[in-house]
Amino acid sequence: MMKVRRYLRGSGRVLGFVFIASVVWLLLDMAALRISLNDQTGQLLKEQVIKERHLFKQQSRVTQQMRRGFKHPVQRIDLAATETELGLLNSSNKLSHVYRQGGKKQEQMFGDKKVNSVLHKGDSLTKADKPKASEQKEEGALKIVTPKQGDPAKKKAVNWDLNGQKVEQVHNDSNKVEAIKTKVPPVVQENKNALFPTPKKGPGQNENAVEIPLHKADSKKKIKDEAESMTETKASQHKVEDSHPSKATLEPPHKDVKDKGVKPKAEDNKVETFAKGDLNAVEETLKPTIKVQAGKDFKKEPKVVKKSGLHKVLSMDVTNAPRDAHAVGQFGQAANVASAENVEVRKRWDEGHFNVYLSDQIPVDRAIPDTRPDTCVKNLVHNDLPSTSVIFCFVDEVWSTLLRSVHSVLNRSPPHLLTEIILVDDFSTRDYLKEKLDKYMSKFPKVRIIRLNERQGLIRARLAGAAVAKGEVLTFLDSHVECNVGWLEPLLERVYQDPRKVPCPVIEVINDKDMSYMFVDNFQRGIFKWPLVFGWSPVPEDYIKKNNMTESDPIRCPVMAGGLFSIDKKYFYELGAYDPGLDVWGGENMEISFKIWMCGGEIEIIPCSRVGHIFRGKNPYKFPKDRQKTVERNLARVAEVWLDEYKDLFYGHGYHHLLGKKFIDVGNLTDQIELRKKLQCKSFKWYLDNVYPDMDAPLVKADGLVFNRGLRKCLSLQKNTLLFETCDLSKRSQHFNYTWTRHIQHQDLCIAPHYKGNGFTLQPCESTKSELSWVHRSSKTAMGEHLIAKSVALHMCLEAGPKGDTFHLNSCDSSNSFQKWQFTHYYAQWFD
Numbered sequence: 001m002m003k004v005r006r007y008l009r010g011s012g013r014v015l016g017f018v019f020i021a022s023v024v025w026l027l028l029d030m031a032a033l034r035i036s037l038n039d040q041t042g043q044l045l046k047e048q049v050i051k052e053r054h055l056f057k058q059q060s061r062v063t064q065q066m067r068r069g070f071k072h073p074v075q076r077i078d079l080a081a082t083e084t085e086l087g088l089l090n091s092s093n094k095l096s097h098v099y100r101q102g103g104k105k106q107e108q109m110f111g112d113k114k115v116n117s118v119l120h121k122g123d124s125l126t127k128a129d130k131p132k133a134s135e136q137k138e139e140g141a142l143k144i145v146t147p148k149q150g151d152p153a154k155k156k157a158v159n160w161d162l163n164g165q166k167v168e169q170v171h172n173d174s175n176k177v178e179a180i181k182t183k184v185p186p187v188v189q190e191n192k193n194a195l196f197p198t199p200k201k202g203p204g205q206n207e208n209a210v211e212i213p214l215h216k217a218d219s220k221k222k223i224k225d226e227a228e229s230m231t232e233t234k235a236s237q238h239k240v241e242d243s244h245p246s247k248a249t250l251e252p253p254h255k256d257v258k259d260k261g262v263k264p265k266a267e268d269n270k271v272e273t274f275a276k277g278d279l280n281a282v283e284e285t286l287k288p289t290i291k292v293q294a295g296k297d298f299k300k301e302p303k304v305v306k307k308s309g310l311h312k313v314l315s316m317d318v319t320n321a322p323r324d325a326h327a328v329g330q331f332g333q334a335a336n337v338a339s340a341e342n343v344e345v346r347k348r349w350d351e352g353h354f355n356v357y358l359s360d361q362i363p364v365d366r367a368i369p370d371t372r373p374d375t376c377v378k379n380l381v382h383n384d385l386p387s388t389s390v391i392f393c394f395v396d397e398v399w400s401t402l403l404r405s406v407h408s409v410l411n412r413s414p415p416h417l418l419t420e421i422i423l424v425d426d427f428s429t430r431d432y433l434k435e436k437l438d439k440y441m442s443k444f445p446k447v448r449i450i451r452l453n454e455r456q457g458l459i460r461a462r463l464a465g466a467a468v469a470k471g472e473v474l475t476f477l478d479s480h481v482e483c484n485v486g487w488l489e490p491l492l493e494r495v496y497q498d499p500r501k502v503p504c505p506v507i508e509v510i511n512d513k514d515m516s517y518m519f520v521d522n523f524q525r526g527i528f529k530w531p532l533v534f535g536w537s538p539v540p541e542d543y544i545k546k547n548n549m550t551e552s553d554p555i556r557c558p559v560m561a562g563g564l565f566s567i568d569k570k571y572f573y574e575l576g577a578y579d580p581g582l583d584v585w586g587g588e589n590m591e592i593s594f595k596i597w598m599c600g601g602e603i604e605i606i607p608c609s610r611v612g613h614i615f616r617g618k619n620p621y622k623f624p625k626d627r628q629k630t631v632e633r634n635l636a637r638v639a640e641v642w643l644d645e646y647k648d649l650f651y652g653h654g655y656h657h658l659l660g661k662k663f664i665d666v667g668n669l670t671d672q673i674e675l676r677k678k679l680q681c682k683s684f685k686w687y688l689d690n691v692y693p694d695m696d697a698p699l700v701k702a703d704g705l706v707f708n709r710g711l712r713k714c715l716s717l718q719k720n721t722l723l724f725e726t727c728d729l730s731k732r733s734q735h736f737n738y739t740w741t742r743h744i745q746h747q748d749l750c751i752a753p754h755y756k757g758n759g760f761t762l763q764p765c766e767s768t769k770s771e772l773s774w775v776h777r778s779s780k781t782a783m784g785e786h787l788i789a790k791s792v793a794l795h796m797c798l799e800a801g802p803k804g805d806t807f808h809l810n811s812c813d814s815s816n817s818f819q820k821w822q823f824t825h826y827y828a829q830w831f832d
Helices: 003-008 011-067 079-086 090-098 220-228 274-286 339-349 374-378 401-414 435-441 458-468 490-499 539-544 569-574 590-597 627-642 644-650 671-679 684-690
Strands: 105-108 113-116 166-172 179-182 211-212 269-272 310-311 381-382 386-394 418-425 447-452 475-477 481-483 501-510 524-529 533-538 565-568 602-616 700-708 711-716 719-725 734-738 742-744 749-753 758-766 795-798 808-809 821-826
Touching: 011 447, 090 719, 374 602, 381 490, 386 401, 386 458, 401 435, 401 481, 418 435, 418 458, 435 447, 447 458, 475 490, 475 569, 481 501, 490 501, 490 602, 565 644, 590 602, 590 627, 590 684, 627 671, 644 684, 734 795, 749 795, 758 808
Parallel strands: 269 447, 386 418, 386 475, 418 447, 501 602
Antiparallel strands: 105 113, 166 179, 310 381, 475 565, 481 602, 501 565, 524 533, 700 711, 700 734, 700 821, 711 719, 734 742, 742 749, 749 758, 795 808
């Protein structure tokens, strides 16, 4: 104590007092901070309790309303886990189970009965033959990839719980699920992650009409408001008012065509015609109406950022009556006919070059398996997607396939996105496609018919449909397809993200013999091979790995198939639409593909959008002119406008006979060349390097030294004189090209056979001059190494003199080594 008192004397006392005061102040400060934190925490807890209590009361009110019969969109729970428990396995659930199994043959026990899911006409269900991939055909010049027979049982499919009880769920924040029974409209797509359609009866609507929510319910505080903001999903088979406020006559997007090309008839039938004398009006629709600014670079234009909510893809399908599980071809299953009916099958085959007899027995609104990758049902799309006009062009199409195409669009497209369906009749001759078709389609307010009073062909028919379309996006489809569930929104989403994107669905196969719906591999893309022949090819493995692609990612597509795609309407006309100089059919997919890629756009295949298509062995209709000549002329026109120096590869792969205007007239190319300049389109070399780098496109067939086996020396061109020298790769005078147009070329000069004296001359090279051609390595024969002058009578061969000081033409001799020539580099083993 004495020591303590000694330290507390004088200044020590002051220091001690300061220390004690500091400790006390610190303790008080910590206490105050703790009290403050407790107050904030308490306030947050209080707010959370109030919020949860409010949500609980709100959901209780919703549940009570639903129990009293109020129908509201709620999320579905897994029926497989609850049907048995709740005893809901009625006839409707049987059908649902069959469809979810995709038609795989197996017996399922439902109560005391067994249901076989394989369909065969109206009889008891029998085993359907598995379609062979090898049976698939080509349609015209288009080749399809060998499709894979998928296992539909592994795919999620539409749930057809018809006229029965639905099991629904309400999720709250504490993850509680309440199962409740409520009636919902028939034929609604099962999707655990999507919202249910809500019935809403209104004037002029059938009581089964349903509405689809336009956006995802982000806040549970607005459940009631969400129910009132949904749009209708079913307008088919019932006369209802069109969703557009105006029913005025549609005008094409060109002011100069306003009252020329389209002449509406009776509005009730929605049938319009292009008069025979007004075909020039159709031509006017081919011209782009949006002025393209010189120097405009599409890729450098800023993308307008849009603010919009998101929702999951609506996997919807509606129909007018409960589907019959035992119907022929139901659920996309293979259907066979009895042997006694084979005569009728063969008799009607030529009507469409597929099994028309069987097609006519299949429901026009049959169900098909949902073949999308599993992740697609979870994909989000924007609420304010652009609307679309779906355009079908047809000539003498089979009744059942045309109706099935239309119904698949009506049943599986969100109505608020489907502005209209335009049927363009390219002067059909069959009676059922006239008054009978008008009467049938009059039941569907969104279906319009355009009739051409003179055969125009697919290309101009599409342009006629586009000219009167009201939708923001044009969607072109063939008239023998079946759109799958969720097909439309993924296409429109890509256009929404960038109007220069041109999306295409995965084209799956409807077997032409048994009408089965066949699954196609996800990683397929459209390509071309020389001479501009369309085909399918797998996406390169290294590209998939490099970009870490999943099965639902969009696939860059060098060339579209051409029959099925969506495109922003303004962009379509900015690109000049289709080349109006193309006739009837053929080459239009090449032309628009090159134009899109080279002029700032992109073509993509969207695996989450799938459409089945009947690939026919040949065109069932006749061409106004010779079919082969029409296609050849179209392709030559595309080559002249878009291929630059690579056009020689087109002619050199089997189209030498098109060289020279005396053989074919491709028409005036001035407008197309000028359009390409205005759009500042890139070169075809850029296209090959950046879009299709795995395409083999050497500019020449062979090059380097030209070696003569007999002399053991090489050709040399010095001062416009040909002579032989000791071979030397370093000498430019000894370098020659053997071109795709069959010319032996040194810089701008070509060696030409001389008609007099069996000699030769040097002439300026010109690809259209057939007299400059030499055939070399045309076949695996003893004459393969010769240089044969085909323009000379008797097909003479170029021969070197034994002393190496002369050249002359002589009768071809396979054993004569002085007639054998060899280039240093060959870019193909043999040439056609």
